[in-house]
Amino acid sequence: MKLYAKFFSMHLRSVMQYKTSFFLMAIGQFITAFSAFLSVWFLFDKFHQVDGFTFQQVLLCFSVTLMSFSLCEGFFRGFDTFSSMVRNREFDRVLLRPRNEIFLVLAGKIELSKIGRLFQAFLVLLYAVPASGVEWNLQRVLMLVFMLLGGVCVFCGLFLLYAAICFFTVEGLEFMNIFTDGGREFGSYPMGIYGDGILRFFTFVVPLACFQYWPLLYLLEKSDSLWCMLSPLVCIAFLLPCWALWRFGVRHYQSTGS
Amino acid sequence: MKKYLSFFRIRFVNALQYRAAALAGMATQFFWGGMLLLMFAAFYRSAPESFPMEFQELSSYIWLQQAFLAMLNSWAFENDIFEAISTGNIAYELCRPMGLYGQWFVKATANRMARAVLRCVPTLVFASLLPYPYGLSLPPDVATAVLFVFSLFLALGVVVAFTMVIYIITFYTISPTGVRMAATSAAELLSGSLLPLPFFPDGLRQAAELLPFASMQNVPLRVYSGELSGQAAVWGVSLQVFWLIALLALGMWMMHRALRRVVVQGG
Amino acid sequence: MITVSNLSKRFVVNRRKSGLKQAAKSLFHREREFIQALDNISFTIPDGQVVGYIGPNGAGKSTTVKILSGILTPDSGECDINGRTPWKQRREHVAEIGVVFGQRSQLWWDVPVGDSFDLLRDIYRVPEKRYRANVAEMTERLQLESLLRTPARQLSLGQRMRCEIAASLLHDPKVLFLDEPTIGLDAVSKLAVRDFIREINRDRRVTVILTTHDMQDIEALAQRILLIGKGKVLLDGTLEQLKQEYGRGSVTVSYSAGETQTLSGLEIVEQEMGRLTVATNGTREDTARVIAQLTGTLTITDISVKGPDAEEMVVSLYRKYQV
Numbered sequence: 001m002k003l004y005a006k007f008f009s010m011h012l013r014s015v016m017q018y019k020t021s022f023f024l025m026a027i028g029q030f031i032t033a034f035s036a037f038l039s040v041w042f043l044f045d046k047f048h049q050v051d052g053f054t055f056q057q058v059l060l061c062f063s064v065t066l067m068s069f070s071l072c073e074g075f076f077r078g079f080d081t082f083s084s085m086v087r088n089r090e091f092d093r094v095l096l097r098p099r100n101e102i103f104l105v106l107a108g109k110i111e112l113s114k115i116g117r118l119f120q121a122f123l124v125l126l127y128a129v130p131a132s133g134v135e136w137n138l139q140r141v142l143m144l145v146f147m148l149l150g151g152v153c154v155f156c157g158l159f160l161l162y163a164a165i166c167f168f169t170v171e172g173l174e175f176m177n178i179f180t181d182g183g184r185e186f187g188s189y190p191m192g193i194y195g196d197g198i199l200r201f202f203t204f205v206v207p208l209a210c211f212q213y214w215p216l217l218y219l220l221e222k223s224d225s226l227w228c229m230l231s232p233l234v235c236i237a238f239l240l241p242c243w244a245l246w247r248f249g250v251r252h253y254q255s256t257g258s
Numbered sequence: 259m260k261k262y263l264s265f266f267r268i269r270f271v272n273a274l275q276y277r278a279a280a281l282a283g284m285a286t287q288f289f290w291g292g293m294l295l296l297m298f299a300a301f302y303r304s305a306p307e308s309f310p311m312e313f314q315e316l317s318s319y320i321w322l323q324q325a326f327l328a329m330l331n332s333w334a335f336e337n338d339i340f341e342a343i344s345t346g347n348i349a350y351e352l353c354r355p356m357g358l359y360g361q362w363f364v365k366a367t368a369n370r371m372a373r374a375v376l377r378c379v380p381t382l383v384f385a386s387l388l389p390y391p392y393g394l395s396l397p398p399d400v401a402t403a404v405l406f407v408f409s410l411f412l413a414l415g416v417v418v419a420f421t422m423v424i425y426i427i428t429f430y431t432i433s434p435t436g437v438r439m440a441a442t443s444a445a446e447l448l449s450g451s452l453l454p455l456p457f458f459p460d461g462l463r464q465a466a467e468l469l470p471f472a473s474m475q476n477v478p479l480r481v482y483s484g485e486l487s488g489q490a491a492v493w494g495v496s497l498q499v500f501w502l503i504a505l506l507a508l509g510m511w512m513m514h515r516a517l518r519r520v521v522v523q524g525g
Numbered sequence: 526m527i528t529v530s531n532l533s534k535r536f537v538v539n540r541r542k543s544g545l546k547q548a549a550k551s552l553f554h555r556e557r558e559f560i561q562a563l564d565n566i567s568f569t570i571p572d573g574q575v576v577g578y579i580g581p582n583g584a585g586k587s588t589t590v591k592i593l594s595g596i597l598t599p600d601s602g603e604c605d606i607n608g609r610t611p612w613k614q615r616r617e618h619v620a621e622i623g624v625v626f627g628q629r630s631q632l633w634w635d636v637p638v639g640d641s642f643d644l645l646r647d648i649y650r651v652p653e654k655r656y657r658a659n660v661a662e663m664t665e666r667l668q669l670e671s672l673l674r675t676p677a678r679q680l681s682l683g684q685r686m687r688c689e690i691a692a693s694l695l696h697d698p699k700v701l702f703l704d705e706p707t708i709g710l711d712a713v714s715k716l717a718v719r720d721f722i723r724e725i726n727r728d729r730r731v732t733v734i735l736t737t738h739d740m741q742d743i744e745a746l747a748q749r750i751l752l753i754g755k756g757k758v759l760l761d762g763t764l765e766q767l768k769q770e771y772g773r774g775s776v777t778v779s780y781s782a783g784e785t786q787t788l789s790g791l792e793i794v795e796q797e798m799g800r801l802t803v804a805t806n807g808t809r810e811d812t813a814r815v816i817a818q819l820t821g822t823l824t825i826t827d828i829s830v831k832g833p834d835a836e837e838m839v840v841s842l843y844r845k846y847q848v
Contacts, residue, residue, distance in 0.1 A: 024435070032443040035444070046301075046305075172279055
């Protein structure tokens, strides 16, 4: 942890070498996220609700997804850009250090300008929490925390998965965008609105729905089943297979060197 | 003209090399389009009477958008152009026997076309096989189809002319990324690529339709299904022509000034 | 102590042909090609030796270095470095080695070099006292004083390389791998780097494994040479031994009178009006013999002697082994 703080301060100092560039990028991030927000707003201006969710309730979902995504994008940047790390053999250097590889990749790249997106998510959350009509109590606040945690786990898992695939091929990786960028975009709405097939896929295969749709049902008292309460745990469990594939990838890298 | 053609060919062959990337891109776009339609379907269920266009028209809009994404998106920039500017290699480019503006314009156009040609056909075929009202329908008549193709190429011209202006702005700024991101997100929103313009609140919608961004996607994609027809279609396409000329002129003028600066400062 | 025995490594390369038809075919049937990067390699390196590991491109040099540094797992064979198998106990192993890639940097681009050093201290858990002593020593030996406060991006290549080498020694490694440490450097920096490596080896007894294409590096540093080609160790010996066996020198004379036909037992390399070049095997005795015979026969106005040239020697070696 102390070492991570050290890495963090190095990144901070690097960024401060290019202050203007950093702030412009952070603002750019904010604007990008803002146009996504606007399109949600415009739609609700016309339709008022979707599948029984109000604008404010959808915003709760929007901000949880955006916040966990931008946290991952900022702090898991090393995995997001992992194909270049494999291609230019930077990963060799990681293997030459007496520390955990995941830690080194994680700490080796932090994209601080994602704070623009994060800030946006925070603002929307600030608005949505009181406006969503949820009667907040301790359990529900805890649930919100678990939703965020679950979201971070799912997106981190996806980035890890992406990096693991990079060990085998760097071609055709674009399809992973379906889950990462797609997860962010389509996760703006509760996954339930896309129909049962999609909901099932995003529950059991890539558990995006497990940190937004299902817990949201619990928060809004649309369901009191145990499943809705426990679904964020699935997100945490999702890390396990991703981690296993990563380990497998590292071993493959070590035996082929490619 | 011949040298422009050979530029085109090289770019095309280059793009052909990356088949796996193209395949992955198509899968992504197909999924993306499908998810978007499911989302709109949910809104349609909630209040069908508020839906500003036929669902079938929306489906065609989305599928065309996905199919021609590589051609009409506002976020794909040529990295080597940025590099040429920031490293000063632009001096070499100036040595070639063609105007720099024309050269870059052709480069960007060729790249976008090459990527799109490779990717659009399978996406279009798949999309037209989907059941009503989720699939891609044929345009109502031949005249519409012709107008669509015309409008599509105008849109490509407008997009490239727009990116040219962004390239040239980098001459003057220290941080191209920030400018690029701001310009891109504005274009994304106002061209109707995040949300078709008919879904915008009134007032805002009319204003957005006048802006150059609307010429990038909004016009051709709506002309296709006949949603924009008759006078409205003619008006939209005329606006496209206007913006294309305006952006070309602006870009060339800016380039001229920027180059004079480069020459004076010695790079 | 480094012991390598029967190390082998084979890579699989998927052949790819151009053309749409071939691409479709390769979806179902892949054409594979095997490249034997290392073929039963064995050697031992005692502590404190400087070994020049040479060979043409693609000979298996970097594969060996990767295996010895724990990045790559071999197909078969054993390797023991200070009691550990690199790829099995990688993390413990890499804590005791230093690696410098001449073409890649381990320094942070935008922060002062000294901060990169601090980070390395924390990564390798170097005790504060050792760290301070090491930095002080490096600073003095490599004249890093002013460089430590400069971001790496503002350093010249030569300055950066000095910092890179210092960075890889901060944790007191027992073995130092140098992969083309002088590539692209100017003459002064090259000399500085070579001197430093020699001193470090002498004072700290660090084992150095040096891969390079620059034969002057080898001449200046290597106590022993391992020549590798086509995945096999072709030669193992000192530079002197090599010179004796494979080196060639020459004697060139200008003469004003005398008959060259009467010279016997000499290998004439080149002959033109009043100039004659004769080959030697590079040793002093042979050179003396040739000069004696030439001066006995010809009236000499000018004479020049060329010793064995490492560069040429390696070229002729490569040619001999057809690597």
